[in-house]
Amino acid sequence: MTFGLACCAIEMMATAMARFDIDRFGAGIFRATPRQSDLMIVAGTVTKKMAPTVVTLYEQMPSPKWVIALGNCAISGGPFVFEGQYNLVEGVDLLIPVDVYVPGCPPRPEGLLEGLMKIEEKITGKRRFPVPDKRW
Amino acid sequence: MVEIEELKRLFPRAEIAEIPYEERGYHLSIAVEKGDIPDVADTFAKKGCYLFDLFCVDYLDFLELVYFFNNHSAPYRIKVTTKLDPEQPTAPSISRIFTIAHWYEREIHEFFGVFFEGHPNLTYLFLHEGIDFYPLRKKQVKVSEEDKKRLMPKPPGEEEDTFFINLGPQHPSTHGVLRVILKMDGEYILWAEPVLGYLHRMHEKMAENRTYQQFLPNPGRMDYMGALNFNLAHVKAVEKLCGIEVPERAEYVRTITCELNRIGSHLLWLGAFLADLGGLTPFLYVFDDREQVLDILEAVTGSRLTYSYFRFGGLYNDVDGEFIEKTKRFIERLRGRFDMYNRLITGNVIFINRVKGVGIMDEALIRRYGSSGPVIRSTGLPYDIRKKEPYAAYRDIDFEIPTGVNGDNMDRYMIRLKEMEISLNIIEEAINRLPDGPYRAEKLPKKLKPPKGDLLSTVESPRGELGVYIVSDETEIPYRMRWRVPSYSNLMTFPELARGCLIADAIAILGSYDIVVPEIDR
Amino acid sequence: MTDVLKIAVEAIGQDTLRVILGLIGVLILVVINALMLTWAERKVAGHMQRRIAAKEVGPFGLIQPIADSLKLLGKELITPMKVDRVLYFLAPVICFIPVLVSFVVIPFGEGLQVRDINVGILVILAFSSLSVLSIFIAGWGSNNKYSLIGAARSVAQNIAYEVPLLLSLLIVVIMVGSLSLKDIVEAQKGMWFILYQPIAFLIYFIAGVAETNRTPFDLPEAESELVAGFHTEYSGMRFAIFFLAEYTNIMIISAVATTFFLGGYLGPYLPGIVWFLIKTYFLVFVILWFRWTFPRVRFDQLLNFSWKILIPVSFINLIVTGGILKL
Numbered sequence: 014m015t016f017g018l019a020c021c022a023i024e025m026m027a028t029a030m031a032r033f034d035i036d037r038f039g040a041g042i043f044r045a046t047p048r049q050s051d052l053m054i055v056a057g058t059v060t061k062k063m064a065p066t067v068v069t070l071y072e073q074m075p076s077p078k079w080v081i082a083l084g085n086c087a088i089s090g091g092p093f094v095f096e097g098q099y100n101l102v103e104g105v106d107l108l109i110p111v112d113v114y115v116p117g118c119p120p121r122p123e124g125l126l127e128g129l130m131k132i133e134e135k136i137t138g139k140r141r142f143p144v145p146d147k148r149w
Numbered sequence: 150m151v152e153i154e155e156l157k158r159l160f161p162r163a164e165i166a167e168i169p170y171e172e173r174g175y176h177l178s179i180a181v182e183k184g185d186i187p188d189v190a191d192t193f194a195k196k197g198c199y200l201f202d203l204f205c206v207d208y209l210d211f212l213e214l215v216y217f218f219n220n221h222s223a224p225y226r227i228k229v230t231t232k233l234d235p236e237q238p239t240a241p242s243i244s245r246i247f248t249i250a251h252w253y254e255r256e257i258h259e260f261f262g263v264f265f266e267g268h269p270n271l272t273y274l275f276l277h278e279g280i281d282f283y284p285l286r287k288k289q290v291k292v293s294e295e296d297k298k299r300l301m302p303k304p305p306g307e308e309e310d311t312f313f314i315n316l317g318p319q320h321p322s323t324h325g326v327l328r329v330i331l332k333m334d335g336e337y338i339l340w341a342e343p344v345l346g347y348l349h350r351m352h353e354k355m356a357e358n359r360t361y362q363q364f365l366p367n368p369g370r371m372d373y374m375g376a377l378n379f380n381l382a383h384v385k386a387v388e389k390l391c392g393i394e395v396p397e398r399a400e401y402v403r404t405i406t407c408e409l410n411r412i413g414s415h416l417l418w419l420g421a422f423l424a425d426l427g428g429l430t431p432f433l434y435v436f437d438d439r440e441q442v443l444d445i446l447e448a449v450t451g452s453r454l455t456y457s458y459f460r461f462g463g464l465y466n467d468v469d470g471e472f473i474e475k476t477k478r479f480i481e482r483l484r485g486r487f488d489m490y491n492r493l494i495t496g497n498v499i500f501i502n503r504v505k506g507v508g509i510m511d512e513a514l515i516r517r518y519g520s521s522g523p524v525i526r527s528t529g530l531p532y533d534i535r536k537k538e539p540y541a542a543y544r545d546i547d548f549e550i551p552t553g554v555n556g557d558n559m560d561r562y563m564i565r566l567k568e569m570e571i572s573l574n575i576i577e578e579a580i581n582r583l584p585d586g587p588y589r590a591e592k593l594p595k596k597l598k599p600p601k602g603d604l605l606s607t608v609e610s611p612r613g614e615l616g617v618y619i620v621s622d623e624t625e626i627p628y629r630m631r632w633r634v635p636s637y638s639n640l641m642t643f644p645e646l647a648r649g650c651l652i653a654d655a656i657a658i659l660g661s662y663d664i665v666v667p668e669i670d671r
Numbered sequence: 672m673t674d675v676l677k678i679a680v681e682a683i684g685q686d687t688l689r690v691i692l693g694l695i696g697v698l699i700l701v702v703i704n705a706l707m708l709t710w711a712e713r714k715v716a717g718h719m720q721r722r723i724a725a726k727e728v729g730p731f732g733l734i735q736p737i738a739d740s741l742k743l744l745g746k747e748l749i750t751p752m753k754v755d756r757v758l759y760f761l762a763p764v765i766c767f768i769p770v771l772v773s774f775v776v777i778p779f780g781e782g783l784q785v786r787d788i789n790v791g792i793l794v795i796l797a798f799s800s801l802s803v804l805s806i807f808i809a810g811w812g813s814n815n816k817y818s819l820i821g822a823a824r825s826v827a828q829n830i831a832y833e834v835p836l837l838l839s840l841l842i843v844v845i846m847v848g849s850l851s852l853k854d855i856v857e858a859q860k861g862m863w864f865i866l867y868q869p870i871a872f873l874i875y876f877i878a879g880v881a882e883t884n885r886t887p888f889d890l891p892e893a894e895s896e897l898v899a900g901f902h903t904e905y906s907g908m909r910f911a912i913f914f915l916a917e918y919t920n921i922m923i924i925s926a927v928a929t930t931f932f933l934g935g936y937l938g939p940y941l942p943g944i945v946w947f948l949i950k951t952y953f954l955v956f957v958i959l960w961f962r963w964t965f966p967r968v969r970f971d972q973l974l975n976f977s978w979k980i981l982i983p984v985s986f987i988n989l990i991v992t993g994g995i996l997k998l
Contacts, residue, residue, distance in 0.1 A: 020373040020455055030436035034722040045898045048906040062277045063347045066318055075747035075906040093350045095358050099280050100349050119454050314816050336970055427967025433720035499887055500966050653969045
């Protein structure tokens, strides 16, 4: 589901493009309507004004459904948290259950792909690719 | 255009002072009584000026409304200020003279609690019901019951044969989380209104909470597409404020990287615009090129998107031979690609029919809204800050400004394509002239404590005229930092252009602005 | 064993058995075709966009559509609160039946036809018009403004493009003098009709793309405008049925074009069905190609194009052809 909120949305688009090509894993069809989505990628800052919409969209998705919190903003509010802030939801997991967190500001496309692999691992219990050498 | 003697005659009560432009970024300062504001605005409107910015500063003893006027032919920035009582702040509205003031005044109302007399609709624009104080006031001031009533959005009335559509906040072609309320008669739009604030990340409030250095990462996150340009605007403003000299080499590298960033931004716009029109394939082609830009920039800045490469007095690190080599190769590559884009897109009959004669703008409209960037160059105004108020290395480099004739979507498309070519020329020229030397000023103070005063700094971002206004109070923390963003005034022309359009055209118009929502919401 | 079969055949009647077997065959074909086309679409899109597209699931990603459809089967079926329940449930069903029936009369090869009806083309046209009804019902029943606009667009579009589509087919019918698809194919033994009637073929193909709601005429589901158009509120298997119907429609439009203009199953050396499938899937590929190349037309341009250009041209074409045949 295309749910680009902020900066991370651009990286999410980049993931779908020729270089990273998320469609290789069959995850390339971004649907615009929540009714036809399985995975919600919350890509960006969730503000208090946006929060009710996020919840509604999540509830409109048919289960089984998964959520990736993409980027620091969606995880914890990221760089925009400060004392006296008045318009930020500090982490989308306060609103909806999140399955995989992908940190970064913004995360690189590889990060999102890895997040996708993690979702797969969560569903099937198996990892698609071997874990890279620890030295790196 | 604007003569001081004449102004003195017209407004005898006003305090008029000439300001050294090189130091402060504007030419003239006028302090007036609040009752005179409509007259002043009217005078400038007749002189062909546009409202560059309108905002408020809270000085505790009084609130100061700041109006910035400028004109498109020769830059002459005029700051008009007026003092308001902090207990019961009221001011006359100038939304009838400059339409963009309608939106700025709504913003000031919800952030400072200033009531504008004669304003038709002072409801929430950025904020929402949950916030019961005025966020940008220095002392916390509760929103009064009376004001709360005023701020509540009025439900639009349904009529026979019409219905309302909520375009967004989650919609595939609003480029983020913009919401536009459309009143439709079948396929035709009768009335449109943007609702902002779904990505209001409090950048202006954050600036008042941290030092100048700590604010460095923020501008790049305001406009993630033209991050370096925003970064540059901030850095440039603080450098001017503290009187830091920037080495020549840094200026040139700034120019090169900013132009690369501009190309990246325009490329993405090109793809997104075509996607709005229903053609999905060009999106992937432009990303192919854009990845090359990102590679080059990543090598020097260390980030793919939200750059924070410039430092006060120079750069984060120096560029090397590899960067130059890669950039040169990229220039060659992209030059060869324009031909392909022209064959793929420009010549397509469906494309031409979709964009030609749609969303026509004229100069009068531009003046009322203070729009900028490729949007106004499409009407034939050769207005570009890089040329009119040159900064960085743009003063040494000669380049042309592409302009359109009709001010329609086609012109905006052609201008952006042309601008990319010109950016390539600028980069090439800058690389050829790139001087040796230090990339960062030596002897920088550890703590930046700029002298008291205010300053305006402007930069041409990929979307248009970007302004930073800083008020300093001799501490490490800015007293007020105001960001004047180009997308804001560009977007606000949308209700006027969309009226009477088909919904498909409206989306094409929205796409042609190249808006970035986090920039508008700040 | 053979005796049992013989008795069974005699009991049911050979003709009925043929229809039953044919329907089963058609059903299998429809499903496999749709699965293959979703895969093909992704691959075509991928390669046109300089990427490889699905490749991880199965060889060349061939298992991908099966995995996707299994996933869709397992999804929760949401019925939104404010929908018109009867219409909402009915729409996918109405959407799917006509596409099934249309296959009954199409000659896939010599003798490979479920039923040769002497008004074959009328059956196809009559039933394909039904799919508009289903789109309209879906849009109206969903109680969603985007769906409704999509449905309204779809109706206007289909009415506008049905006319040139019929007119261009009528030319061939006049030339052959029969409505039976088999006769039409047999009449092309000497020369394909595309060579006699290139304009009619072009008009038919354009109108056909419009009938299937594909880019550049995908206004009913214009993603950048109407989110997902008429099926915005549909999820899971119901959405899958719409998808299935869309791809089957593409197949039908191409199959009819093959039958009418490209000589159907006729061709040297290879068996008829192979020729038929080659020609059909080539046209299908062209339709996919359109989608990933063109931007979308605007609503008024779409209607103007049909009423002001396609329909007059097809009328002139019809009159001229009729005149020549009379001489």
